[in-house]
Amino acid sequence: MTDLDRATTETTGATGATAATPLAGLSRVIGSAARAANAHxxxxxxxxxxxxxxxxxxxxxxxxxxxxxxxxxxxxSLGTYIETLLIGAGAASVPVEFVPDYDAGLRRVGRIRPAERPYATSLLPADVNGRRVWRGAWAPDRVPDEVIAAAEQTAREAGFRIAAVPTAAVRPLLVRAYHWFFKDRGIAAELLAWSRLSPRHPKYHSDGLNDVMLVLNRAESALMNLLFAPAVYRALRPFGLERLLTVFTSGATKGDGTVLVLLGRGSDPSREVEAGRVVTRLWLGLYQQGVYVHPQSHVIDCPDTVGPLGEVCQADGDERPLVFFRVGIPAVDPAGRPQHPRREEAPAPSR
Ligand SMILES: Cc1cc2nc3c(=O)[nH]c(=O)nc-3n(C[C@H](O)[C@H](O)[C@H](O)COP(=O)(O)O)c2cc1C
Known part of the structure; x- marks a missing residue:
């Protein structure tokens, strides 16, 4: 028995029989942690x-x-998962914590281990359940200043910074990034591989991006399927296909509103995991106020737009954009759309 076991295993009575450890208690919340937001x-x-x-x-x-x-x-995405797991564990009074220990070779970001007390947070499993990314139309209402100020505070407390910028200020960057994204053969192939544009897709109910999540009607889904088919994509790519595909994302690039950019310092991979945890606190906190988000990673990945984005955000020294997301109030109730599909979690081995 390790020191940690000794510290965390509850010994009951003179028989020395052991009750469940905090880690065993986690099995109840692991399934719902897969509600975490994650790329593609x-x-x-x-x-x-x-x-x-x-x-x-x-x-x-x-x-x-x-x-x-x-x-x-x-x-x-691993950070969003960890934070979501901790929120579930906190609500179930399971005392665990996350200890970072990043190792790219071992494909590991850290460990969940028993803690003295459950994770303290005002975020609830109901928030985890209700939150979803919004890619549809936005209502004209502005996100209240105090809601943005609360998001800035959440980021600051964790050593990050939020820059709030008008959508109009970054629209040209967004459009340029979409062109880069759709023109890249590898990215297009990957998008096709993770798209499930018809309920007949064998993985429609387990993972990836489906037609409902992408807010595509049947005709749009069929057209997307056609345009991303390798032969069609290859044939049309030299003729500016990326511009047509960007039109499909018009909801994402048009309209007035606010974009929040989370900025962090340095290039430590563990800080990106931590940023994912902060993103979860931000998105769930916004959700509690009726505010939804649409993340758009390619503005940060595109080599031509990440620099100008940093300038718009007045990034200084080693500060760099980590997450870009539009915030707003959906024009229709997002709860009417199903949650993202999840894979079945393999059961935890008995301990
Ligand atoms: C790190 C990260 C990056 C993401 N990037 C994008 C993006 O570039 N475009 C987009 O539409 N959604 C993006 N998303 C949203 C995911 O596609 C979404 O979280 C996932 O499909 C699950 O759906 P849900 O969040 O609505 O439950 C991102 C999410 C995360 C956590």
Missing amino acids: NTQPWELRHGTDHIEVGWREEYALGPSDPTHRDLRL
Whole structure:
């Protein structure tokens, strides 16, 4: 028995029989942690159950390639997963904490281990359940200043910074980034691989981006399927296909509103995992105020737009944009759309 086991295993009575450890209690909340936001809905996380901890890592086959060239989104997504898991554990009074220990070779970001007390947060499983990304039309209402100020405060407390910029100020960057995104053969192939544009797709109910999440009607879904088919994409690409595809995203680039950019310092991969945790606190906190988000990673990934974006955000020294998301109030109730599909979680080994 390790020191950690000794510290966390509850011994009952003179018989020395052991009750469930905090880690065993986690099995109740692991399933709902998969409600975490994650890039392309690949659900890249993997939990490796040890005797006195659970390692949090990722599965190579669920890490994006050209669409996430530096694996920033992967680390952010693992951070959203960890924070969501901790929120669930906190609500279930399971005392655990996350200890970062990043190792790219071992595909590990850290460990969940028993803690003295449950994670304290005002965020609830109901928020985790209700939140979803919004890619549809926005109502004209402005996000109240105090809501933006609360988001800025949440970021500051964790050592990050939020820059709030008008959508109009970044629209040209957004359009340029969309052109870059759709013109890249590798990115297009990956988008097709993770798209499930018809309920007949074999993985429609387990992962990826479906027609409902992308707010596409049947005709638009059929057209997207056609345009991304390798032969059609190859044939039309030299004729400016990326411009046509950008038109499909018009909701994402048009209209007035506010974009929030989360900025961090340095290039430590662990800080990107931490940024993912902060993003979850931000998005759930906004959700509690009726505000939804639409993240758009390619503005940060596109080599031509990340620099100008930093300038718009007045990034100084080693500060750099980590997450870009539009905030607003949806024109229709997002609760009418189903949640993102999830893969079945493999049961935890008995301990
Ligand atoms: C790090 C990160 C990056 C993301 N990037 C984008 C993006 O560039 N465009 C987009 O439409 N959605 C983006 N998303 C949203 C995901 O596609 C979404 O979280 C996922 O499909 C699950 O759906 P849900 O959040 O609505 O539950 C991103 C999410 C995360 C966590």
